[in-house]
Amino acid sequence: MRFSRLFCYTLKEAPKDAVTPSHIYLIRGGYIKQVAAGIYDFAPLGKIVLDNIRDIIKKEMDNSGAQEVMLSFITPYELWEETGRAKKYGDELLRIEDRKGNKFVLSPTNEESVVDLVRSYVKSYKQLPINLYQINLKFRDEARPRFGLLRGREFIMKDAYSFHKDEEDLDREFNLMEETYKKIFSKMGLDFRVVEADSGAIGGSGSKEFMVLANTGEDDIVVCSKCDYAANIEVAKRKTIKKENPIKTETIEEVYTPNKKTIEEVCEFLGIDPFFSIKAVVKKAIFDDKEEIVVFFVRGTDTLEETKAKNAIGAIDLADASEEEIKKAGLVPGFIGPFGIPSNIKYVIDDDLRMAEELVCGANKKDYHIKGAGLLDANLLGNLTIYRDIAAVKEGDLCPKCGKPLKITKGIEVGHIFKLGDVYSKPMNATFLDENGKAKPFIMGCYGIGVSRLIAAAIEQNHDDKGIIWPKEIAPFVVDIIIGDVKKENQVKFAENLYEKLKNENIKVLLDDRKERFGVKINDFELLGFPYAVIVGKKLKDGIVEIRDRRSDEKIEVKSNEVFDFLKEKLKKD
Amino acid sequence: MRFSRLFCYTLKEAPKDAVTPSHIYLIRGGYIKQVAAGIYDFAPLGKIVLDNIRDIIKKEMDNSGAQEVMLSFITPYELWEETGRAKKYGDELLRIEDRKGNKFVLSPTNEESVVDLVRSYVKSYKQLPINLYQINLKFRDEARPRFGLLRGREFIMKDAYSFHKDEEDLDREFNLMEETYKKIFSKMGLDFRVVEADSGAIGGSGSKEFMVLANTGEDDIVVCSKCDYAANIEVAKRKTIKKENPIKTETIEEVYTPNKKTIEEVCEFLGIDPFFSIKAVVKKAIFDDKEEIVVFFVRGTDTLEETKAKNAIGAIDLADASEEEIKKAGLVPGFIGPFGIPSNIKYVIDDDLRMAEELVCGANKKDYHIKGAGLLDANLLGNLTIYRDIAAVKEGDLCPKCGKPLKITKGIEVGHIFKLGDVYSKPMNATFLDENGKAKPFIMGCYGIGVSRLIAAAIEQNHDDKGIIWPKEIAPFVVDIIIGDVKKENQVKFAENLYEKLKNENIKVLLDDRKERFGVKINDFELLGFPYAVIVGKKLKDGIVEIRDRRSDEKIEVKSNEVFDFLKEKLKKD
Incomplete structure (x- = not known):
């Protein structure tokens, strides 16, 4: 492609709402253009990158034995009623009506559609397993679309759905998909981690996420400094630390702690290690049919992990509770503890506190705390006491597998694979006849990749x-031949010749033949992020051209008559 | 691909609402599955055909210099207000609101989007010409979706939009696109015609349609029996026939024609050649802001062409007028004529009647006609008399180019190219600076191909x-190797070996390794429409396999050790 004909116009200024590098550079590089919040047009360069990613995914999915389909984007509302998601999904699901008043939704994901497709054809275990995938449009009406392609409303997703006769075969496919995903992201040249993950709104019994590591990632990932343990902080585990409190109390006693509300204030006041205190976190839990005040108790040195907390009580969401709401529920802000808590209040205690003793906690009474409390002392607690893993793993906690320190790093979720089981097939009455002629619901898996999001994730990294510094495999062009001065006939001739030769080798090459200053061309090369530039400039008359490596910033002078072979060799190696 | 693993299940019965061959066979063959009226899932075979078509289109569009983009499917309503189409487009445009009440439309076409994209980057004539295309999802909320993929609501379209500095450059691109389209449809192995066409709702100054010839086509195409003239009946022209009426009347006179209402009745009653009569066709014309009764006058031997009629008066649509509505407007059904017609009635006279004389027509009076009327006699007509080409060309009319007889054939519109001019750029204030630094609106063209519709059109033909009998170029598989009996080891072994060898030659091959009877496999081969079958059956033990040609139904026995080379040769030739 000749740059002079390419529909690509770079901008000096970043848009005001763009804060992440991928958002800034995609807009400044003219890869995409915003149409509305979270909705983008893809200009030619953006489309090429998207296709490169799509091709890599398609090839590996086909190799895995999955078959590509195209499910409708507009799906009937009735299908979503069968699984109950018509109501449960919330406002991200955009519900629409056609001219005749029939109700539809814009597909945010396609479990219902694919179950409907498969149940209409597949009747016997002999037809299983099946894995159907698509690379297709999705729409989620995000409350706060942001960061460009990272959290858009209209986006391209690769979604695959597998159908099995039993859990064992699902496990096999789940592992196959994990391997397939590793191949896909490796081929794209990305540094990523596979992590244990929360199954969230999709449901099911197990899931793993694929995280592209990047400082700007929205997700916290817990990784072991030694072994291969890695998990999203939403589900990360750690080794329980057992420490004995050097301070022993004979009995449980109330102590006067005037105006000491935070863990720090109380522990300092009482001269106690915060490890031996209990922190109360009050939330307003939102359920399908009600809202309720719930108290979560974690160690004074821990923080609450909200996804764990939400899952512990089966809530749809957790919101902050106002001081007024806390008081109205009968609680005393700053002095809440598990002992003597009002009997109508639901509370959850972190697993790590299960056998803990000699603790300090709120006395549920203004200006008082309790000392020497032990959670073994069950009769002090209400009947509803439940223990769950609700604390957030923090840097320095110990690996649950090998005991070495854990680190926390940032990642961008680009893939997520789920064991769904019969979560969708059962309510949709999608069954097959097994070996014994008995009808059973399909056992399902589902496997997503954020295709357009990958463009942004690759840039964040x-x-x-x-x-941008594109990995070679997904770069829109791999070589950018820059003509230093298009008025110089020798430069133009040499560049044109090299351009044709590289094209004939199927190398993705751009010829910057624009009537622009050299500085403009180099700036565009760097902004647009092509892996290599060949600079055909003044030194050509001495038989020299320069090759620039965008990633290393290395500048190599090469004899002009050797540059073609040099590039061919280099592209093979790198 | 092995048929035993392919997600493809054929059906014996056609769905009740399927009447066209493509609809019947696509559903029976498991290529697509209906999700809702005019909305379909594409199963793997359907997706492969779609991709084959997409690849051919992409290759030729890229070769022509057009650049692929991906415009958003959800587009802001405000863009459609800029051109006025937000209101004008009618109910096919599905208007939706997001969770915040912002208004959007589901893209039925993307003129507004692409103008918005281009105006934000292109400021100078130096950046022109540009041709941007996409192969992307569209939605039109058709009142009567029907015929499967022929008239769906959700579908895939290739839409291209070009931008030029003047009409001359647009003409060049328009011709380039015509040539590109010819290459595309030829490569697909389709028999098609390029015809003059109506520009319809898109607007602009000229357009051509690409018609796949098929008996089941919805469009009537007028083609010359001799020269290359071809046009959609909506715009087809003919040579005006000049005949003199052998019966001469001295004066215009009213004649009593009791109860003679039709042309046939009147002409028989008066002993007159219907060629010398005027037929009145009354319609209710629907405009942006009103409805109105309009009378169209054509020769007694002609019929009204509704699209021509609609364009003649600039109406959005024409509906039938009820007898009551006709009477209410002051007209006398069965006796309507141009002379003495109520002065408030708008009427249009066909061009062919412009100089005609000695005619019979209604007298606007019950049971009376007029004899000897001449349309030269202007003072007999109202002031509003307009002449337009509103008659439908019929079989046997004469070619406007060469004078030979015209034929009428049926076609399916699969492509349409338009000269838009500034119809969209002007209202959207999309301008560039010309050579003299003067701001001018872009001169535009647009170029559509019905991508998913092509699947159906190919089958109709x-x-x-x-x-189905697929053209080789778009067939999901070109060779279907049928194992006669999977229990016979020699058959399985031979077929597997041939399958691998053909795959290695990049031949699209399916191995029917299912545990099904031979008859089932042959029926599926014929229904699914693969170009060739290789039958590995009983004769294999004598060193013979059979090759079947789906189109010619030819059966060729080939020595089993020669079949690979034979097929390679055959696929090269055909």
Whole structure:
């Protein structure tokens, strides 16, 4: 492609709402253009990157034995009623009506559609397993679309759905998909981790996420400094630390702690290690049919992990509770503890506190705390006491597998694979006849990749302060031949010739033949992020051209008559 | 691909609402599955055909210099207000609201979107010409979705939009696109015609349609029996026939024609050649802001062409007028004529009647006609008399180019190219600076191909009473190796070996390794429409396999050790 004909116009200024590098550079590089909040047009360069990613995914999915389909984007509302998601899904599901008043939704995901497709054809275990995938449009009406392609409303997703006769076969496919995903993200040249993950709104019995590591990631990932343990903080585990409190109390006693409300204040006041205190976190839990005040108790040195907390009580969401709401529920802000808590209040205690003794906690009474409390002392607690893993793993906690320190790093979720079981097939009455002629619901898995999001994730991981640094495999062009001065006939002739030769080798090459200053061309090369530039400039008359490596910033002078072979060799190696 | 693993299940019965061959066979063959009226899932076979078509289109569009983009499917309503189409488009445009009440539309076409994209980057004539295309989802909320993929609501369209500095450059691109389209449809192995066409709702100054010839087509195409003239009946022209009426009347006179209302009745009653009569067709014309009764006058031997009629008066649509509505407007059904017609009635006279004389027509009075009327006699007509080409060309009319007889054939519109001019750029204030630094609106063209519709059109043209007969270029598989009896080891071994060898040659091959009877496999081969079958059956033990040609139904016995080379040769030739 000739740059002079390419529909690509770079901008000097970043849009005001763009804060992440991928958002800034995709807009400045003219890869995409915002149409509305979270909705983008893809200009030619953006489309090429998208297709590169799509091709890699398609090839590996086909190799795995999955078959590509195209499910309708507009799906009937009735299908969503069969699983109950018509109501449960919330406002991200955009519900629409056609001219005749029939109700539809814009597909945010396609479990219902694919179950409907499969149940109409598949009747016997002999037809299983099946894995159907698509690379298709999705729409989620995000409350706060942001960060460009990272959290858009209209986006491209690869979604696959597998159908099995039993859990064992699902496990096999789940592992196959994990391997397939590893191949896909490796081929794209991305640094990623596979982590244990929460199954969230999709449901099911197990899931793993694929995280592209990047400082700007929205997800916290817990990784072991030694072994291969890795998990999203939403589900990360740690080794329980057992420590004995050096301070022993004979009995449980109330102590006067005037105006000491935070863990720090109380522990300092009483001269106690915060490890031996209980922190109360009050939330307003939102359920399908009600809202309720719930108290979560964790160690004074821990923080509450909200996804764990939500799952512990089966809530749809957790919101902050106001001081007024806390008081109205009968609680005393700053002095809440598990002992003597009002009997109508639901509360959950972190697993790590299960056998803990000699603790300090709120006395549920203004200006008083309790000392020497032990959670073994069951009769002090209400009947509803439940223990769950609700604390957030923190840097320095110990690996649940090998006991070595854990680290926390940032990641961008680009893939998620789920064991769904019969969560969708059962309510949709999608069954097959097993070996004994008995009808059973399909056992399902589902496997997603954020295709357009991958463009952004790749940039978040691969950029500098000048622009994008594309991994070669997904770059829109791999070589950018820059003509230093298009008025110089020798430069034009040499560049054109090299351009044709590289094209004939199926190398993705751009010829910057624009009537622009050299500085403009180099800036665009750096902003747009092509892996290599060949600079055909003044030194050509001495038989020299320069090759620039965008990632290393290395500048190599090469004899002009050797540059073609040099590039061919280099592209093979790198 | 092995048939035993392919997600494809054929059906014996056609769905009740399926009447066209493509609809019947696509559903029976398991290529697609209906989700809702005019909305379909594409199963793997359907997706492969779609991709084959997409690949051919992409390759030729890229070769032509057009650049692929991906415009958003959800587009802001405000863009559609800029051109006025937000209101004008009618109910096919599905208007939706997001969770915040912002208004959007589901893209039925993307003129507004692409103008918005281009105006934000292109400021100078130096950046022109540009041709941007996409192969993307569209939605039109058709009042009567029907015929499967022929008239769906959700569908895939290739839409391209070009931008130019003047009409001359648009003409060049328009011709380039015509040539590109010819290459595309030729490569697909389709028999098609390029015809003059109506520009319809898109607007602009000229357009051509690409019609796949098929008996089941919805469009009537007028083609010359001699020269290359071809046009959609909506715009087809003919040579005006000049005949003199042998019966001469001295003066215009009213004649009593009791109860003679039709042309046939009147002409028989008066002993007159219907060629010398005027037929009145009354319609209710629907405009942006009103409805109105309009009378169209054509020769007694002609019929009204509704699209021509609609365009003649600039109406959005024409509906039938009830007898009551006709009477209410002051007209006398069965006796309507141009002379003495109520002065408030708008009427249009066909061009062919412009100089005609000695005619019979209604007298606007019950049971009376007029004889000897001449349309030269202007003072007999109202002031509003307009002449337009509103008659439908019929079989046997004469070619406007060469004068030879015209024929009428049926076609399916699969492509349409338009000269838009500034119809969209002007209202959207999308301008560039020309050579003199003067701001001018872009001169535009647009170019559509019905991508998913092409699947159906190909079948309408290529089928028999057993099923589909795919053109090789778009067939999901070109060779279907049928194992006669999977229990016979020699058959399985031979077939597997041939399958691997053909795959290695990049031949699209399916191995029917299912545990099904031979008859089932042959029926599926015929229904699914693969170009060739290789039958590995009983004769294999004598060193013979059979090759079947789906189109010619030819059966060729080939020595088993020569079949690979034979097929390679055959696929190269055909």
